[in-house]
Amino acid sequence: MSFALLMRLSLRNILRHRRRNAMLLAAIVVAVGGVTFMNSFIRGFQQDLRDSAVNNLTGHIKVFAPGYRDDPGIERSFYVAGDWRPDVSSGLLEGWAARIRIPAVIMSERETRGVQLVGVDPSQEGISFLGDAFYEGETLADENDKRIFVGQALVDQLDTKVGRRLVIITQGADGRNREAGFRIAGVYDAEGTGLEKAFVFTGRAALQKMLDTREVTEVSIRLTNDGAGSSVRSMLLSYFSGLEVMGWRELEPQIAAMFVFADTAIFIWFAIMMGALVFGLVNSLITAVMERVKEFGMLRAVGMRPGSVIVQVVIESSLLMMSGVALGLVVGWLLCQWMSEGLDLSQWASGVEMVGMRSVVVPRLYGADMMLVAGLSLVLGIVASLYPAWRAVKIKPLEAMRR
Amino acid sequence: MSNPVVEVRGASRVYTEDAVPVHALRDVDLTVQRGEFVSLAGPSGSGKSTLLNVIGGLDRPTSGTVSIDGVCLNDLNDTELADLRLHKIGFVFQSYNLIPVLSARENVEFIMQLQGVGAAERAQRAADILQSLGLETMGDRRPGELSGGQQQRVAVARAIVTEPALLLADEPSANLDSTTTGELLDLLRVLNETRGVTIVAATHDPMVMSYAKRRITLRDGRIENDSTG
Ligand SMILES: Nc1ncnc2c1ncn2[C@@H]1O[C@H](COP(=O)(O)OP(=O)(O)OP(=O)(O)O)[C@@H](O)[C@H]1O
Numbered sequence: 022m023s024f025a026l027l028m029r030l031s032l033r034n035i036l037r038h039r040r041r042n043a044m045l046l047a048a049i050v051v052a053v054g055g056v057t058f059m060n061s062f063i064r065g066f067q068q069d070l071r072d073s074a075v076n077n078l079t080g081h082i083k084v085f086a087p088g089y090r091d092d093p094g095i096e097r098s099f100y101v102a103g104d105w106r107p108d109v110s111s112g113l114l115e116g117w118a119a120r121i122r123i124p125a126v127i128m129s130e131r132e133t134r135g136v137q138l139v140g141v142d143p144s145q146e147g148i149s150f151l152g153d154a155f156y157e158g159e160t161l162a163d164e165n166d167k168r169i170f171v172g173q174a175l176v177d178q179l180d181t182k183v184g185r186r187l188v189i190i191t192q193g194a195d196g197r198n199r200e201a202g203f204r205i206a207g208v209y210d211a212e213g214t215g216l217e218k219a220f221v222f223t224g225r226a227a228l229q230k231m232l233d234t235r236e237v238t239e240v241s242i243r244l245t246n247d248g249a250g251s252s253v254r255s256m257l258l259s260y261f262s263g264l265e266v267m268g269w270r271e272l273e274p275q276i277a278a279m280f281v282f283a284d285t286a287i288f289i290w291f292a293i294m295m296g297a298l299v300f301g302l303v304n305s306l307i308t309a310v311m312e313r314v315k316e317f318g319m320l321r322a323v324g325m326r327p328g329s330v331i332v333q334v335v336i337e338s339s340l341l342m343m344s345g346v347a348l349g350l351v352v353g354w355l356l357c358q359w360m361s362e363g364l365d366l367s368q369w370a371s372g373v374e375m376v377g378m379r380s381v382v383v384p385r386l387y388g389a390d391m392m393l394v395a396g397l398s399l400v401l402g403i404v405a406s407l408y409p410a411w412r413a414v415k416i417k418p419l420e421a422m423r424r
Numbered sequence: 425m426s427n428p429v430v431e432v433r434g435a436s437r438v439y440t441e442d443a444v445p446v447h448a449l450r451d452v453d454l455t456v457q458r459g460e461f462v463s464l465a466g467p468s469g470s471g472k473s474t475l476l477n478v479i480g481g482l483d484r485p486t487s488g489t490v491s492i493d494g495v496c497l498n499d500l501n502d503t504e505l506a507d508l509r510l511h512k513i514g515f516v517f518q519s520y521n522l523i524p525v526l527s528a529r530e531n532v533e534f535i536m537q538l539q540g541v542g543a544a545e546r547a548q549r550a551a552d553i554l555q556s557l558g559l560e561t562m563g564d565r566r567p568g569e570l571s572g573g574q575q576q577r578v579a580v581a582r583a584i585v586t587e588p589a590l591l592l593a594d595e596p597s598a599n600l601d602s603t604t605t606g607e608l609l610d611l612l613r614v615l616n617e618t619r620g621v622t623i624v625a626a627t628h629d630p631m632v633m634s635y636a637k638r639r640i641t642l643r644d645g646r647i648e649n650d651s652t653g
């Protein structure tokens with residue numbers, strides 16, 4: 022049986038009912054385009070979630086002393102040699118940073134706030150949001166810098182500004198409180214996220230001196246590829262024996278859960294949009310079969326095999342689906358281009374700001390997602406045609422002879 | 425080679441869909457030899473179409489056997505029956521013979537295409553047959569753009585272009601005026617006489633009967649009369 026012949030019959034029959042099939046095609050295009058567009062936002066949201074989780078000082082993998090997560094403090098610290106660097110091939114490693122991060126109280130003349138005081142080596146912080154944050158004033162010069170780098174929101178709350186001094190109280194390695202004045206070197210802008218209120222940065226060596234320690238409380242490692250995490254983890258575990266090594270998914274379980282949910286959301290969206298479409302498609306195909314009862318009967322009478330009748334209906338559905346999917350993907354892509362500036366969710370975004378996420382979601386289109394949508398749609402197109410094809414094959418050749 | 429083209433033995437067809445069973449065929453015996461031109465006549469409801477359908481493998485007899493070219497149809501499944509129709513039988517129906525989305529030429533090529541005949545040979549044979557039926561200018565038209573008579577001629581062209589063992593026609597002239605019917609019958613006669621195509625045609629039309637060499641009359645599902653000459 023000639024496939025080309027069946028193809029031609031199917032194609033001509035589609036073209037024969039232009040209006041009906043154009044409507045159906047439009048429905049497929051809207052559904053596929055909508056799913057693609059929606060997916061790109063879910064993906065954008067998902068990537069933002071992860072990036073912000075990784076950016077907000079977490080990194081892909083983090084090392085700390087046991088117990089630090091429950092009770093952070095300088096007494097749960099560890100030593101990292103000055104010349105240490107992660108034993109990871111440079112293609113996988115984006116960067117790493119050793120930090121001291123401890124709870125502290127910060128005071129201006131007017132207000133007092135609880136914050137996390139973070140001692141950093143500024144040259145290592147390309148891996149966190151600090152590396153490319155907008156700021157006013159100056160950044161920290163090096164790890165010996167005794168000044169502090171403060172978030173805009175905190176500066177507003179403390180009613181202070183660049184160049185002023187703030188007092189910080191925290192606990193030293195000996196368990197006794199330290200109190201010192203710090204000059205504000207600069208004010209960073211983390212795009213309105215909760216990070217601005219949480220983190221106050223200063224030079225790591227300077228902070229170590231104040232606390233009387235040579236140790237750090239965390240090492241954060243950023244990889245170029247999320248997937249390489251597990252091998253790097255085992256390397257770190259063997260090097261830092263006795264310490265805890267955790268990935269961002271464990272460190273930010275809520276974000277990890279939302280990340281997983283986003284994968285599911287893509288399928289849910291697909292199921293809703295395409296599910297509705299399939300009923301329309303089945304309906305249209307049944308109409309197309311029933312109005313051709315005589316034709317199918319005649320085709321059977323002159324010797325077309327039952328299997329070929331099925332194939333003909335399946336091809337008809339697949340052709341519609343394929344052209345709809347192709348156009349739909351183009352439409353989805355165009356919508357993404359149009360929205361490439363991103364969608365500003367700031368009105369609804371107070372929740373996501375807490376995790377350090379920006380409130381503008383930029384659509385991200387992945388080839389794999391588009392292939393998935395295309396593949397599943399084609400499968401649906403075939404599945405939807407099975408019942409109409411069965412109706413067509415049940416038509417007796419004799420129907421052609423009857424009036 | 426000595427097989428008759430059609431051999432019907434004790435064929436009955438009872439329709440039981442309604443409360444009262446309808447005996448469309450009752451114990452029919454019929455043998456048609458190669459090269460015969462047979463007309464099936466009889467009043468409406470006498471079983472002409474049913475007999476034709478049973479011969480063509482479109483319907484199965486309730487009892488009895490049908491053989492085409494020595495092949496017993498009772499033993500075949502639907503796909504095998506389809507293949508047998510494709511390769512051995514040409515059909516011309518009263519109406520709705522042609523595929524509306526294909527041009528006349530594509531319709532004529534259609535069965536050859538189902539049979540797997542190559543494109544060049546197909547085109548050649550289609551052109552020849554359209555030429556000999558005076559349809560050479562109609563090749564690119566779709567059925568909807570042809571008159572009833574032209575459609576029937578295209579249907580005949582399609583049915584005979586593959587040189588089937590048997591041509592079955594059910595009221596081929598029912599939608600035609602007498603002039604066109606004459607042309608169609610001339611064509612069938614030429615095919616029968618020059619190419620030896622075996623023809624069985626069910627009809628009410630005396631003109632069709634007059635062209636047939638053997639005339640069979642049915643009544644109440646039985647063969648009432650069978651005369652040659
Ligand atoms: N599918 C069917 N279901 C029930 N009865 C049927 C069916 N097809 C045919 N019959 C009956 O079988 C009998 C023979 O019908 P058939 O169509 O063979 O007659 P015919 O000689 O071709 O008549 P006509 O000249 O009107 O075409 C009729 O009584 C008809 O009502």
Ligand SMILES: [Mg+2]
Pocket residue numbers: 472473474594626
């Ligand atoms: Mg009839």
